[in-house]
Amino acid sequence: MTTFIEEVLHDLKKKNTDFSKLVFILPSKRAGVFLKYQLTKINDKTIFAPQIISIEEFVEDLSQLKNLSNSELLFHFYNTYKLLTPEKDLESFASFSKWGQILLQDFNEIDRYLIAQNQIFDYLNAIQELNHWSLQNEKTEFVTNYLNFWNKLKTYYYQFTSNLLNEGIGYQGLIYREAVENIESYIQNTNKHHVFLGFNALNSSEERIIQEFLQQGLASIYWDIDSHFINDDLHDAGLFTRQHRTNWSHYKTHSFKWISSNYDSSKNIKIIGCPKSVGQAKYVGEILAKLSKNDPNLRQTAVVLGEEELLLPILNSIPKTINTLNVTMGFPLKSIPLASLFEQLFSLHKKNNTSFYYKDILKILSHQMVQPLLKGSNTIIKYIQENNIVYLTAKDLKALTKDYKAVIVLLFENWTTNIQSLLNTCSKIIFKIKSELDNDKSNNQLELEYLYRFNLLFNELNHLNTKYNYLTDIESLHAVYKELLSSETLDFKGEPLDGLQIMGMLESRVLDFETVIITSVNEGILPSGKSNNSFIPFEVxxxxxxxxxxxxxxxxxxxxxxxxxxxxxxxIIYNTEVDALKGGEKSRFITQLEIEGIHKLKHTIVSPNVPVIEKTLTTVIKNKDIVERIKIIAKKGFSPSSLANYIRNPIDFYFEKILGIKETEDVEETVAANTLGSVIHNTLEDFYKPLEGQQLTTDLIKKMQSQCTERVRFHFSDIYKKGDIEKGKNLIIFEIAKRYISNFLNKEIEVLKAGNTIKIIAIEVENTIEINIPNIDFPINLTGKVDRVDELNGVTRIIDYKSGKVEQNKVEVVDWEAITTDYDKYSKSFQILMYAYMMYKQNNIQLPVEAGIISFKNLKQGFLKFGKKESPSSRTKEQSITETTIEAFEIELKKLITEICDINTDFIEKELD
Structure with missing residues (x-):
């Protein structure tokens, strides 16, 4: 393959050109490296190297102006804005920056395309005058201010550009306009021949400059265009070169160089649909692995990224067999971990609150760049979670640690003071992290490079703040920080002429490769689609x-x-997955290739190799260690809830009881159902415990009602720790707890007023009994706490409180054998029967008794009594718990415990719906 650069150099050599007297002007610096390399191959003797520069460098040299960064331009522009705006109408820098950036882009375009300034600004003002929506003679203040803004655009422009020119600085457009003005002077003082090569779309300034050089015989220009594109009036790839060939007077007397015929040659083109960005990166790795088998160095292979965010996934997907590669695109600083840390810090402190939301704090404390600084951060996180603290101050955080107070101060204090102090804090954070990484013996070169680049960024912010002093608050600083960050990249070092080349679309200009892999060829990416971030209307x-x-x-x-x-x-790889903003729709470029029909395309859809995993239920084989653990649990006592947990799913029992695995604790931001239940239980215990052995009276219950709010608040404070119940959902739940208890007490009064008697026997009574089971040679205990035992009209009742909703059919049994196998139907019945069984065996009650549930969400049903039915459809049921009931339950209970303790019966997971 002969590259475009080689073709140009061969043509110049045929003309016996003295290369040392040439100035090569290219679209990018990157192409200059390849040009120098080809020069060494085409010349067989030593020569002085020609000057090789990019078009931006050349134009800057012509203009004699220094190019400023976007951020510094914005500060310069704000200087101009302040001079021209009355103090009463002056916007803050943060507010100004939102529209100032857009206006600078418009100024840039106007100058690059050499638009007559008076004409376009007067035109814009006139359009707004015509379009304003007020039909009244007297304009509103809003309309007046709106029109004044458009009227001032011309004044802003002239004053701003005048100030810049006086200082010998400028933005790209102004530099281009000045370069056009200085062409004649430059031409008079040069004898070198200029070679422009590889250009396509030119702005008016570039066209004027190049045409002037051509007219004076001081330049040659080489276009890189294929006959297929330039000869097709509808093909956008040849849009600009067609215009240049038609409109430039130079081509009335000179030939157009060059129109090649390479596109129609035979090509192996594969169109690959691949899900997600990471999927594309992994597939690129597979392609490179295959290619490297035939060409280990991949010298003629390029990976061209449609999205710069794909760089790291691509680098992580490159096969280990590829040792040489060169990354010509920078990795954006905004995508590295340190950027997310500072973004979180800015977002946290911009709210200007004295206390911080716990999730924001946890994000910072658990950040990978903060972890080395706060080795005790897990202790702080655990304390926040255990105490349900939703909002904390910096003072609270400092009180939670002894050794890391200085780090807490850096992260959470002094962010709302003056900007200089804030910038110093950011720099201190960087140096603090650097110090920790320096002490770490592991390889942290990449992290240290991140820190270095961010240190430069904050130094630049410090310089801008010192020079202009317009950053008055954290919001304005954040805006400028994001602007600087968006344009900064982390550059990689590599061998530019050897091995695999990884680049962005713009870096590929002028370069040619035998094998090209292009990613993210989707609408909205390639091409980028419509965007109108401009004050200039489309028609204008x-x-x-x-x-x-x-x-x-x-x-x-x-x-x-x-x-x-x-x-x-x-x-050509595209993302097949539909995304809210981009992806899913393949690019029109792919459709165009298909419609052209010139090349035979192989279109495939690929997806990750996901193995088909048949769902298998976990089985844990019991061994001696497990049995020993079961003996310890048995001696301590099986509770109704633990046995019910086994009935629901044996594997859950294994994880919770045998292995002791608990669910991860998190901040209970909204009061959970179990917390609500505990508050209700504890409050009722406060009320009824002192009344054990007494008859209830309406006066006693009314006294409870008067204490309801105070006791509920106390127990919320005790259980919910420092959680806030004074607002939001928690306040509602607090009121619900009071309402549940109040409704329950009202129900008690109704029962008493109906002529019934209630005697409190026991409240929150602890039960522990030993149970003897044949074939088990170690002690087994049962344990549990009964919420309430009372006598209603002389009938003993065993009552369990439930804060959730329970229906009558959940406390009824049809099949005794199912009570230890069907959790959904019989878990409530199993629990209350076990309470009755333990109390009976402990001689705390005399049979017959009643047992059941009071559901606070179903209070209208009253006491839901246990019942034994002969069939599901039977209307009759036995609701008294007799010795027959106890004996039937005992048989099933012993079967269940025997199964748990039997070494030959494994823990087998149940398939739950």
């Missing part, structure tokens, strides 16, 4: 020959097809 852009989205799409079209021109193997 058309009338003034300013670029619109159509021209921007044509630029992407050219770059895409130029990659295909000389390539032999092309892999």
């Amino acid at each position: 852009k058309l009338n003034n020959n300013l670029p619109t989205y159509k021209e921007k799409d044509a630029v992407y079209t050219y770059h895409f097809y130029r990659l295909l021109q000389r390539a032999k193997n092309v892999y």
Whole structure:
């Protein structure tokens, strides 16, 4: 394959050109490296190297102006804005920056395309005058201010550009306009021949400059365009070169160089649909692994990324067999871990609150860059979770640690003071992290590079703040920080002329490769689609020959097809997954390739190799260690809830009781159901415990009602720790707890007023009994706490409170054998029968008795009594618990415990719905 650069150099050599007297001007610096390399191959003797520069460098040299960064330009522009705006109408820098950036972009376009300034600004003002929506003679203040803004655009522009020119600085557009003004002076003082090569879309300034050099005989220009594109009036890849060939007077007397015919040559083009960005990266790795078998160095292979965010996944997917690669694109600083830390800190402190939301704190404390600084952060996190603390101050956080107070101060204090102090704090955080990484013996070169780049960034912010002093609050600082961050990249070092090349679409200009892999070829990415971040309306852009989205799409079209021109193997990969903003829809470029029909395309959809995993239920085989653990549990006592847990799923019992695994504790931001239940239980215990052995009276219950709010609040404080119950959902739950207890007490009064008698026998009574089971040679105990035992009209009742909703059918049994196997139907019955069984065996009650549930969500049903039915449809049921009931339950209970303790019966997971 002969590259475009080689073709140009061969043509110049044929003309016996003295390369040392040439100035090569290229679209990018990157192409200059390849040009120098090809020069060494084409020349067989030592020569002085020609000057090789990018178009931006050349134009800056012509203009004699220094290019400023976007951030510093914004500060300069704010200087101008302050001079021209009365103090009463002056916006803050943070507010100004939102529209100032857009206006700077418009100024840039106006200058790059050499638009007559007076004409376009007067035109814009006139349009707004015509379009304003007030039909009244007297304009409102809002309309007046709106029109004044458009009227001032011209004044802003002239004052701003005048200030910049006086200081010898400028933005890109102004530099281009000044370069055009200085062409004549430059030409008079040079004798070198200029070679422009590889250009496509040119702004008006570039066109004027190049044409002037051509007219003076001081330049040659080489286009890289294929006949297929330039001869097709509808093909956007040739849009700009067609215009240049038609409109430039130079081509009335000179030939157009060059129109090649490489695109129609045979190519192996594969279109691959791949899910998600990471899926694309992994598939690129597979392609490279196959290619490297035939060419280990992959010198003629390029991976072109449609999205810069794919760089790290791609780098992590490169096969280990590829040892040489070069990354020509920078990795954006905004995508590295340190950026997320500072973003979290800015977001936290911008709220200007004295206390911080616990989730925001946990994000920072658990951040990978903070962990080395706060080795005791897990203790702080655990304390927050255990005490349900939703909001904390910096003072609270400092009180939770002895050794890391200085780090807490850096992260959570002094962020709302003056900007200089805030910037110093950011720098201190960087140096604190660096100090920890320096002490760490592991390889932290990449993390240290991150820190270095962020240190430079905050130094730049410090410089801007010191020079201009416009950053008055954290919001304005955050805005400028994000602007700086968005333009900063972390550059990689590599061998530019050897091995695999990884680059962005713009870095591919002028370069040719035999094998090209292009990723993210989706609509909204390639091409990027419509965007109108401008004050200049679409129609005005058309009338003034300013670029619109159509021209921007044509630029992407050219770059895409130029990659295909000389390539032999092309892999075009797109994301098949539908995304809210991008992805899912393949690019129009792919559709265009299909419609053209020039090349035979192989279209495939790939997906990760996901093995089919048949769902198998976990089985844990009991061994001696497990049996020993069961003996310890048995001696301590099986509770109704633990046995019910086994009935529900034996594997859950194994994890919880045998292994002792508990669920991860988290901050209970909203009161949980079990907390609500505990508050209700404890409050009722306070009320009824002192009345054991006494008859209830309405006066006693009314006294309870008067104490309800105070006791509920006390128990919320005790159980919910420092959680807030004064607002939001928690306040509602607090009121629900009071309402449940109040309704229950009212129900008690109704029962008494109906002529019934209630005697409290026991409240929250602990039961522990030993149970003898044949074939088990170690002690087994049962334990449990009964919420309430009373006598209603002389009948003993065993009562269990439930804060949730329970229906009558949940406390009825049809099949005794199912009581230890069917959790959903019989778990409530199993629990209350076990309470009755333990109390009977402990001689605390005399049979017959009643047992049941009081459901606070179903209080209208009253006491839900246990019942034994002969069949599900039977209307009659035995609700008294007799010796027959106890004996039937005991048989099933012993079967259940025998199963748990039997070494030959494994823990087998149940398949739950």
